[in-house]
Amino acid sequence: MRINTTDMQNAFGKYLSLVEKEDIIITKNGKSVAKLIRYNEPDYFLVHEEAKKYQPTKKVSYEEYMELVESSDQRYELIDGEIYLLASPSFTHQVVVNEISGCFYNYFKGKPCRSLTAPLDVRLFGYATKFEEDPNVVQPDVVVICDEDKVNEKNKYEGIPTLAVEVLSPSTKAKDLVAKLNLYMKSGVLEYWVVNLENKSILQYSFSEERDINYPQSYQQGDTIQSTVFPGLEILLPDIFSEI
Template sequence: MLVNEIAGIFYNYFKDSKCSSLTSPLDIKLQGYAPKFKEDPNVVQPDIMVICDPENVVDDKYQGVPDLLVEVLSPSSRKRDLILKLNLYSKSGVKEYWIINPENKKITQYVFTEDRDIEAVNDLHPDQVLESEYFEGLEIQVDEIFSKIN
């Protein structure tokens, strides 16, 4: 449900641009390094990705570096999303990574530098607005994301 809420917001924001949002299942192979993944360490399926180079989608695989990635935490994905994927995404050249935590209704926004380091970490709660650092004007009321869950 949270993925659909965010995907709808992204659809409206990106509908007149060269960028678009895609939802899982869609494999991406990144060039970072996360040695603890049991399968291919650099192939992941983020819940949502924003790409600005659609020509790199071939046969249900994306072969570029997404600009923005979104993951919704679940008990089974928590460690992977918070540690392994954070490292992989930053070292691969992703510009922003949002982690949606339905348990505490919080969104954590990571912004990465061109040198692939963490530039900023923002924890946002339901009374706040999430503003993309990379996509000007992309703003999300945090409480709207969580309005349909208890």
């Protein structure tokens, strides 16, 4: 589309809407002087969860991550300098999250620890001594925290969860089984559950004080998963998957 400068000045709002569909060439005295094009947010550092292959071009700083988060209504995670755009979870995913969080709520009610569900930013920093040296921000599906004193003045949690739960989906499987497993281990999380909706199973990892993986335990339909950290916290797998 071509328009002159007078038309542009008189109907600027109109052409801002039209530029969503096509570029607009602005003319003056019959000559092209400017071009109005649609602006797209740069995503050169984003890793979309739907993508099966990606080639990240740079490590992202925490400041860049926060700039993106504060300018968007999307949910993101920052893991080892890469930003992940979180896809909307499925109905089945949320049903299972709700079943697990309900069991956790009943167990931890009246106890010093607390279970919470996403979206909740959890700031981790791996083997580093402080967050600024290795910033990571994740949103576990279910998380148990026992250090509420680590909630800062901005009401953000900056502690180390005791137990984290991730419910797999096709777009998050690789991240949850590799990137998050490694991050939780090196950050001092004591226990990690990976819930598989496809075969209705749970893979349980426990981590040593030296931040190594102890022998992982697999639970199938009919089994009862027992926490390695919290005595008496146990859930029948049929109770988790009965509604799906």
